[in-house]
Amino acid sequence: MNIEASLISRTDSCQTVKGVSKLYWDDNVADKTLNTPDLLYNFSGIYKKSRCAMAIVDRPEPEKTITLGISACLAGEKVRYNGDHKRSGFVVNSLTRFFHLKSVCPEVAIGLGIPREPIRLVGDADKYRVVGTDHPENDFTEPLAEYGQQVARSLERSISGYILMQKSPSCGMERVKIYHPNGNPAGASGPGMFARSLMETSPLLPVEEEGRLHDPVLRDNFFVRVFAWHRWQQEMRDNPTHAGLVAFHASHKYLIMAHSPQNYRKLGQMVSIGKKIPVNELAAEYIALFMETLCFKANRKSHTNVLLHLLGYMKKTLSEESKKTLLDIIEQYRIGTIPLVVPITMLRHFLNIHGSDYVKEQVYLQPHPEELGLRNTL
Numbered sequence: 181m182n183i184e185a186s187l188i189s190r191t192d193s194c195q196t197v198k199g200v201s202k203l204y205w206d207d208n209v210a211d212k213t214l215n216t217p218d219l220l221y222n223f224s225g226i227y228k229k230s231r232c233a234m235a236i237v238d239r240p241e242p243e244k245t246i247t248l249g250i251s252a253c254l255a256g257e258k259v260r261y262n263g264d265h266k267r268s269g270f271v272v273n274s275l276t277r278f279f280h281l282k283s284v285c286p287e288v289a290i291g292l293g294i295p296r297e298p299i300r301l302v303g304d305a306d307k308y309r310v311v312g313t314d315h316p317e318n319d320f321t322e323p324l325a326e327y328g329q330q331v332a333r334s335l336e337r338s339i340s341g342y343i344l345m346q347k348s349p350s351c352g353m354e355r356v357k358i359y360h361p362n363g364n365p366a367g368a369s370g371p372g373m374f375a376r377s378l379m380e381t382s383p384l385l386p387v388e389e390e391g392r393l394h395d396p397v398l399r400d401n402f403f404v405r406v407f408a409w410h411r412w413q414q415e416m417r418d419n420p421t422h423a424g425l426v427a428f429h430a431s432h433k434y435l436i437m438a439h440s441p442q443n444y445r446k447l448g449q450m451v452s453i454g455k456k457i458p459v460n461e462l463a464a465e466y467i468a469l470f471m472e473t474l475c476f477k478a479n480r481k482s483h484t485n486v487l488l489h490l491l492g493y494m495k496k497t498l499s500e501e502s503k504k505t506l507l508d509i510i511e512q513y514r515i516g517t518i519p520l521v522v523p524i525t526m527l528r529h530f531l532n533i534h535g536s537d538y539v540k541e542q543v544y545l546q547p548h549p550e551e552l553g554l555r556n557t558l
């Protein structure tokens with residue numbers, strides 16, 4: 181296992197750190213710490229002089245089990261019409277630590293070269309086509325739509341989400357400008373042709389645009405869906421059983437509640453009458469509503485409601501003092517003073533000691549790996 185070190189603070193003393201294979205360093209702080217007494221560190225070839233304290237933390241590399249489809253230009257590939265790319269720092273620097281990426285450029289895949297004539301959507305919101313900007317007689321509607329179907333079908337089993345490039349007439353998920361044939365904006369918009377076909381063919385696949393992933397709520401929501409869809413792919417899709425469905429629903433109960441109390445009731449009813457319906461039919465209905473439910477964004481109010489429900493599981497076992505502390509932390513979260521990660525971490529700690537297996541196994545407590553830090557800004 182790799183041991184990695186993180187710089188946490190400046191002090192006048194230093195600790196010797198052994199066995200460190202990688203050093204995370206805040207350059208801004210490091211630059212300011214080149215004072216006396218200077219100490220020389222050597223961690224696998226990294227030399228730094230500083231006066232600071234470090235904490236050693238176990239940070240095994242996250243295991244990559246999930247593959248995401250992605251617009252190739254976002255991954256830094258020079259596939260755009262002008263031979264450029266749209267490299268996303270978030271995708272390349274952060275996501276590649278956690279996910280395998282399967283990059284796809286539909287325009288290149290249907291045979292358009294690099295560089296190429298730009299294309300755009302022409303028509304109105306109900307019916308539009310993808311044509312060349314300079315040569316509108318070049319129509320790429322069918323090839324892009326067919327390629328969207330092909331990608332959706334061929335990657336159906338291997339990917340658990342898709343990140344698309346915004347505003348593209350091929351890859352844009354929504355709100356791509358539509359033009360009149362004379363080149364004037366039609367005042368309407370829609371998804372790019374490849375993206376539309378991909379989403380229609382795989383309606384349950386979590387899809388998001390890279391630009392929207394900069395919003396903490398949308399980012400959390402997308403990855404909640406990605407991990408939930410991946411669990412379904414692993415546990416249920418190929419061999420659904422009534423018992424499996426009951427177990428899947430039970431472990432996701434509070435996650436569902438955070439996203440929609442109404443659908444929480446509907447999904448519960450669906451599972452409870454389950455045996456009267458053939459299991460394949462029931463599983464298809466369940467997962468459609470389940471994934472639709474996760475598209476609703478959880479908010480401070482709904483999270484607070486869930487946190488209080490979870491606290492309720494310890495009302496007989498927790499000391500009055502601990503209960504008061506937790507209630508205070510939940511209230512601070514509710515009014516926006518602290519992020520969601522704080523009450524969740526505290527609750528997980530106490531539930532590990534006092535909670536039943538049922539509550540400890542709630543996906544809500546950790547719907548995606550903690551290292552992603554998605555709840556730090558919620």
Ligand code: SF4
Binds near residue numbers: 259260
């Ligand atoms: S937006 Fe899509 S079609 Fe355009 S360059 Fe990027 S991957 Fe290719």
